[in-house]
Amino acid sequence: MQPEIPKVYSPEAIEPHWARYWVEQQLYRPSDGAAIPRFSLSLPPPNITGSLHMGHMLEHTEIDIVMRWHRMRGQNVLWLPGMDHASISTQMIVERELGREALPDLDPGPAARRAWQREGQRRRLEMGPEKFVERCWQWKEQNGDTIRRQMERLGASVDWTRARFTMDPAYSRAVIEVFVRLYQEGLIYRGQYIVNWCPRCGTAVSDLEVAHEDRPGHLWYIRYPFEDGSGHIVVATTRPETMLGDTAVAVNPSDNRYRKLIGRKLILPLLKRVIPVIGDEFVDPNFGTGAVKVTPAHDPNDFAIGMRHNLPRITVIDFEAHMTAEAGPYAGLSREQAREAALRDLEAAGLVEKTEDYQLSVSICERCKTIVEPLLSMQWFLKMQPLATPAIRAVEDGRIRIIPESSNKVYLDWMYRIHDWCISRQLWWGHRIPAWYCGACGEVVVAREAPSACPKCQGSSLRQDPDVLDTWFSSGLWPFAALGWPDQTEDLRRFYPNDLMIMGYDILFFWAARMIVLGLKFTGDVPFRELYIHALVRDADRQKMSKTKGNVIDPIEITEKYGTDAVRFALASSAAPGTDIAFSDDKVQSYRAFANKIWNAGRFVLMNLGSLPEPALRHLGTALEPIPELGFDAVLHSEPASEALRLADRWIFSRLADVTLEMNEALAAYRFHEAAHTIYHFFWHEICDWYLEWVKPEITRPSEEPRVSPAWINLARVFESALHLLHPFMPFITEELWHQLPHTGEARSISLTRFALASPRAVDPVSEKQFETIRELVVAARNLKAEMGLQKEKPSAQVGSDDLRILELFRAHQETVLRLAGLEALNFVRGRLPADAAPVPLASGCDLRLFYERTVDPAAERARLERDLAKIQQQLDQIERQLSNGSFRSRAPQEVVAVAERRRTELADQHHRLAESLAKLDGAAEQTAS
């Protein structure tokens, strides 16, 4: 007994140690040789804005499982880590920090957050870009470090020597290179267009960063009088304040009500501007009044109409969502105030025909929830159409496989309808746009490096564009830029394209689509061959985790509470593709129990190992060295062993082979939950419940032999094999236990060993069948004992069968059966047992009875028999119904019919014997009664 192995597993006692060990030993650098096959993946770089959340942990767990699995199958694995500068998020968080420093006394909460944000923004503008960006860098150093420590703690087997940050000088060079080349090809352009403008963030955002929310609102019907006083047209609008910027009213030219009015002039109410009635196909005659007010500067549709009809664009709302001077008397009001004022004035002028309640979809800034204002502004855009075509083809022809398949359609639908991408942001933290403007002649210079003079007029007053690029522009380069592109580095050559990418469905468009587009454009190859889309982690009530709801689970906290392995396993076993994960403490607890089970199984092995003499240990160490697959069954079968051990060993190795194949298949298809359940069940309910119990006497018997018994060797092999299979899911506990097993030679980590023990050759249906037969007997005996209330006793039992081979099998394993079933003795009878003993009929065709002193309550006995009989009856009915169906026999596969036949025979036999026992019982009762 080694007292230093505690009974209850404490993850905190070993996990930090191995986490450090893996990093310090640099175990997860791929080898330098040209060893193929390789397997590569670039980590979706977490934003430096925060610490890791459960979504990251799920993602990192899934990736780590795949990486460790491939590594243990002998592949040269690169998992490249990194972090993203997250332009807009970081800027907001750093602003809030500044605000908090200025107003430290506010009670934390939504109101305080808003106040800090406002104050922080003010302070940012005060301090200027240089100082602010410096603050961001400080934040990055601090937070990047936190994230890295968290990843280490969670056991991510990444190669830290290759870590990248999206604003590293080398990475920034790639970003500029891409921008310049796209510009030179005419794919990047600059222009005044309607963009989604967030007045709170003070920047343009892309379509994807705008969320839509249905809110109750109104539809106001407003009269626009004709210039000549001959009546009016009624238009319907949800945003009356924008009418100040109207430059036309549009109707559908095919609309008979309005057709003849096209070309006439209206007087725009409130501002008294004269605007024309125009005809445009866009207008839906069936909506509202069939006449639309056109505001080219404040609505994307109207902008398009304006383009077609050459309408003026009048900006009446500014970048802070206040009314401009163009709004006349409303100038200076907020958009909300302007709406009220305009309605009041229209009402007063009798121009509001009616008001209807109306459910409208408002656009809000994904980040700060402020209502987005479509505004005209000068921005940089990337033309997507020409780039989308190859990106569509790559997925359609299978060069990129998206899993699960349903995501394919989502991706393609979006790609087919793609719009140009606004890539400039009015922010300070990020990649500065490499464009310079000449103060003298207005020339725009896009270049890799700051030009010293204007190439057109030689003027020297060049000013760089103050804006930065959308974060996703730079992260879109991740799979190749992180490997050193634009230089043709060795890493790029060896690890690009990546074999796999794993991400959540929430960033499929933001990121996956852009990586595919840019990867194909700049490397001529796909960025990754497979894309696995994982689910989102929600709380126990399926709510999204969010700080405001207060339901966020911190990965480190829960990891410290239950152990990383338990949390990882809980995530992996819940990760069925397609559905989000409802995550709860309960789940983790049950896998902590699993870890404890593994620990104690290990303790059992190691404790007994401790009692072995030194030479025996060396012998075992040698036996545990990886052996070539071919040698496996030779070793298994050549060792002399008792009949009993050979069956248990053959069975467990057969199951081990099955399980290994199943797990490999599941993991290859990213069915993490399936693989997890398979190993869970195998370890607990086969290895622990049956195999360990079966071989226990052999193992616990003290030995002074220099060579350990075959039982020992096989136990150690099974246990080590199970550790191998578990390792990708539970790296810490398996690493610890593996190191405690005797190994000869250099043993650096279980994660670097190759799993070679499970040969398909070990699959042995005969042994599995024999084992099942014995298990049925043991379970039936235990059951009967419990039924009879004999749990505490050790009764004797009798088995009867016509099948001598089964009796022979039981006799050979008599000792084991007695021990596992808790029986005193077992005797064998050729033929069936008498019905008046009310034996239990087994599916294998045997009868089992117990001998006991106590007189049995006939009513209880009867209840048992009736219950069993009813169960059998039901099953029998079902199968008879099936077999009596002629078309089943003629149409179902032969195999299926044969199985059904066999099953019917078994059931009919059991049914017959139960009925017989019941009849005897009734007969006896009648006799007693008479």
Added chain:
RNA sequence: GGGCGAUUAACUCAGCGGUAGAGUGCUACCUUCACACGGUAGAAGUCAGAGGUUCGAAUCCUCUAUCGCCCACCA
């Protein structure tokens, strides 16, 4: 307005054409020398509803209901 997904034991979820499964919880018994974060045995489900295809459907098809998500330039 389009599209996708879910609906299976008290709870959380697997299974997705051939005898209804797991974990948790529940019941009874057991502190037996790996483990009470344990062991043994057990109870528990007309697989949302209605049609259809099939020898056979929880599984495929259609419709309905409820819930959830994504996309969309209907003022």
